[in-house]
Amino acid sequence: MLKSKFKTLVLSAGVTMFAAALIIMPGESLEASIRGLDMWWEIVFPSLLPFFIVSEMLIGFGVVRFIGVLLEPLMRPLFRVPGAGGFVWAMGMASGFPAGAKLTARLRQEKQLTKIEAERLVSFTNSSNPLFIFGAVSVGFFQNATLGIVLACAHYIGNICVGLAMRFYGRNDEVVHRRHPKEKKRFFIAEAFSALHQTRIKDNRPIGKLLGDAVTSSIQTLLMIGGFIILFSVMNKMLYHLHITTFIAEGFSSILTLFQLTEQLSIPFISGLFEITLGSKLTSGVTEATLLHQAIITSFILGFSGFSVQAQVASILAQTDIRFKPFFYARFLHGAASSIVTIIIWKPVYERFSDEQLSNAIPVFSHDSAYIWAEIIYWLKTFGPLMTILSLLVYILIYSKRMKNKSL
Incomplete structure (x- = not known):
């Protein structure tokens, strides 16, 4: 009872302080919101x-069910999740946060995952996409495309490490479903196709209805994501101007010194715990630190994902019975694993592809990759807002039509 009252007091005091900060500093709040x-x-x-x-x-x-049957022999021994987890893992890496959580929640709602399997799967299928690592962080912040190779390798290897570690999670509470011996003799492709067909028949929505549901569900999720991004952008700015970030950073500076990292990285590190974009950007601006030290901190920030992304994931998981706590603990593990991998692969990977070594010649790889990622970012900044507006208009039309049909 006392713990519950204390939690209520802390939460109400925090929200009140945040509201007061918005009133006192409206200009900084508006700037952070726009960002x-x-x-x-x-x-x-x-x-x-x-x-x-x-x-x-x-x-x-039913394509995911088809892929799940095919990948079952790979995903089950490695990560103790169904084969459909391979699809979630691939889509999570390709599209970035928080796609892994959305797809895991969707598969849990479809009963393709048990609760324990879903908690394992969501812990290692949420990651930064290559566009953010190469385009925004490496080229945009560090102006160093080669660094993106190190950050990407460390991030995705760290993801695998988390998946292998989480395979031991909940094994005492898990009910093992063994296949009948006769089922093992069945032709594998035929079994996968049968699962695809049965899933499509079970979901008897017409193609138009299915497409409309996909659009509305996706845009609703993205609207929620946008709200969290704006909220945490403002929150991070307020904490900085209230000197709370600086106060916390002073405590972390001794920890960074213990690991032989410059204490100037403490403020970027704390900022990155809240929001990965700002943390990565501030880390790239610390001139007192070596590039290796900057890469270590950035790898941890990318692995931890920031409270902003974690809040997005928590909101998605709240629609199911999947617990958030295993995902939260896995973020610390992912950050630590990514930082360690960065140290291990720095010499064999970065120094091999870097143009800062013995020759002054710049490899074609660095030029080409930097140009490609810069072009992608430029394309998104140019045409992305137009795509956003058109998608929102389509969403409004579909939503209005459905509400009108319900009222009839």
């Missing part, structure tokens, strides 16, 4: 929407 809105409007919405819609269609048509 978060720009990121969602230009990059997040147009880059995630196609993946979300296609994923919903693939689930509805």
Whole structure:
């Protein structure tokens, strides 16, 4: 009872302080809101929407069930999740946060995952997409395309480490479903196709209805994501101006010194715990730190994902019985694993592809990759807002039509 009252007091005091900060500093709040809105409007919405819609269609048509049967011999021994987890893992890496959580929740609602399997799966299928790692962080912040190779390798290897570690989670509470011996003799492709067909028959929605549901569900999720991005962008700004970030950073500076990292990285590190974009940007601006030290902190920030992304995931998981706590603990594990992998692969990977070594010649790889990722970012910033507006208009039309049909 006392613990519950204390929690109520802390939460109410925190919200009151945040509201007061918004009133005292309206200019800084507006600036942070616009920054978060720009990121969602230009990059997040147009880059995630196609993946979300296609994923919903693939689930509805039974393709994910088909892939799940085929990947069962791989995913089950490695990560102790069904083969459908391979699809979630691939889509999570390709589209970025929080696609893994959305697809895991969707499969849990479809009863293709048990509760324990869903908690394992969501812990390692949420990751940064290559566009953010190469385009925004490496080229945009560090102006170093080669660094993206190290960050991407560390991030995705760290993801695998988390998946292998989480395979031991909940094994005492899990009910093992063993297949009947006769089922093992069945032709594998035929079994997968049968599962695809049965899933499509079970979901008897017409193609138009299925597409409409995919669009509305995807846009509703992206609207929620946009709200969290703006909220945490403002929150991060307020904490900085209230000197709370600086106060917390002073405590972390001794920890960074213990790991032989410059204490100037403490404020970027704390900022990154709240929001990965700002944390990565501030880390790239610390001139007192070596590039390796900057890469270590950035890898941890990318692996931890920031409270902003974690809040998005928590909101998605709240629609199911999947617990958030295992995902939260896995983020610390992912951050630590990514930082360690960065240290291990720095010399063999970065120094091999870097143009800072013995020769002054710049490899074609660095030029080409930097140009490609810069072009993608430029394309999104140019056409992303238009795609966002058109998608929102389509959503309004579909939603209005459905509400009108319900009222009739």
